[in-house]
Amino acid sequence: xxxxxxxxxxxxxxxxxxxxxxxxxxxxxxxxxxxxxxxxxxxxxxxxxxxxxxxxxxxxxxxxxxxxxxxxxxxxxxxxxxxxxxxxxxxxxxxxxxxxxxxxxxxxxxxxxxxxxxxxxxxxxxxxxxxxxxxxxxxxxxxxxxxxxxxxxxxxxxxxxxxxxxxxxxxxxxxxxxxxxxxxxxxxxxx
Amino acid sequence: xxxxxxxxxxxxxxxxxxxxxxxxxxxxxxxxxxxxxxxxxxxxxxxxxxxxxxxxxxxxxxxxxxxxxxxxxxxxxxxxxxxxxxxxxxxxxxxxxxxxxxxxxxxxxxxxxxxxxxxxxxxxxxxxxxxxxxxxxxxxxxxxxxxxxxxxxxxxxx
Numbered sequence: 395x396x397x398x399x400x401x402x403x404x405x406x407x408x409x410x411x412x413x414x415x416x417x418x419x420x421x422x423x424x425x426x427x428x429x430x431x432x433x434x435x436x437x438x439x440x441x442x443x444x445x446x447x448x449x450x451x452x453x454x455x456x457x458x459x460x461x462x463x464x465x466x467x468x469x470x471x472x473x474x475x476x477x478x479x480x481x482x483x484x485x486x487x488x489x490x491x492x493x494x495x496x497x498x499x500x501x502x503x504x505x506x507x508x509x510x511x512x513x514x515x516x517x518x519x520x521x522x523x524x525x526x527x528x529x530x531x532x533x534x535x536x537x538x539x540x541x542x543x544x545x546x547x548x549x550x551x552x553x554x555x556x557x558x559x560x561x562x563x564x565x566x567x568x569x570x571x572x573x574x575x576x577x578x579x580x581x582x583x584x585x
Numbered sequence: 586x587x588x589x590x591x592x593x594x595x596x597x598x599x600x601x602x603x604x605x606x607x608x609x610x611x612x613x614x615x616x617x618x619x620x621x622x623x624x625x626x627x628x629x630x631x632x633x634x635x636x637x638x639x640x641x642x643x644x645x646x647x648x649x650x651x652x653x654x655x656x657x658x659x660x661x662x663x664x665x666x667x668x669x670x671x672x673x674x675x676x677x678x679x680x681x682x683x684x685x686x687x688x689x690x691x692x693x694x695x696x697x698x699x700x701x702x703x704x705x706x707x708x709x710x711x712x713x714x715x716x717x718x719x720x721x722x723x724x725x726x727x728x729x730x731x732x733x734x735x736x737x738x739x740x741x742x743x
Contacts, residue, residue, distance in 0.1 A: 438640075438643070446654055449654070521634050579592055579595075579628070582624060
């Protein structure tokens with residue numbers, strides 16, 4: 395099926411067309427989400443939200459851009475929204491911890507800390523370090539650098555996804571790289 | 586090119602985005618400066634490692650997605666039932682109860698109009714009933730009257 399056939403199929407409620415679209419683009423969507431979330435389970439979860447959104451809002455897709463551009467756009471927005479809500483949840487959970495204080499079961503804390511330690515060991519420290527820096531970037535810079543670095547997209551493709559000019563995309567990526575570079579050097583020197 | 590300038594160009598150097606001259610200048614500096622060479626190696630590893638964490642194709646992805654969509658649709662229906670249908674039923678039942686209560690209340694204390702209606706209908710009904718059910722013990726029954734008439738009309742043999 396061509397892109398046009400896929401879209402018109404989904405608009406008509408053809409389940410096979412939707413299945414084909416999901417199978418074709420699931421890797422792309424999952425990995426875009428993962429490039430923002432850096433967590434496999436979260437990425438799979440949010441990517442499903444992307445396809446649900448696609449299914450419900452397929453009528454709004456006019457076909458001016460490629461399906462992949464549209465999917466990238468939804469995936470970026472969903473991932474950023476997820477990060478925002480996660481940040482909010484983290485604030486509340488840390489407040490809860492503060493309020494609960496000593497009520498926590500010490501055995502649970504030991505188990506948690508062991509799990510965290512194992513997790514930390516298993517994860518690549520280098521990747522963690524760069525990701526931490528990228529996560530601190532402003533939203534636009536983070537989107538541009540993620541799509542460029544993790545997805546290997548060209549400036550033109552990124553500009554289409556973000557609805558900005560190619561020059562602006564270049565500026566965003568250069569600024570992001572400059573900040574990442576500065577932070578990385580700072581952290582490496584500290585070690 | 587000094588260390589500070591190299592530090593500012595190091596990621597672009599790793600990504601191969603520098604112009605020919607700049608690229609050559611950084612290369613020359615890295616060959617001569619041990620600290621910058623070490624820094625470059627660490628940054629190159631960290632930066633290039635980022636591209637390794639790709640999630641492969643998930644074979645049961647669509648099945649799970651479909652299941653989730655069905656669950657969400659079901660949850661929406663349940664939410665509709667809980668938020669709209671259930672309160673609506675409660676309101677209707679409550680309203681009906683109040684209406685019945687009002688009816689019972691007005692039944693015990695009838696208005697003037699209903700009293701007048703009730704009087705006329707009650708009287709008419711009683712009259713009709715009395716007329717249909719009235720039995721005069723002294724009055725002859727129809728069959729008795731006929732019998733007597735027959736007796737009077739028969740010729741007397743004696």
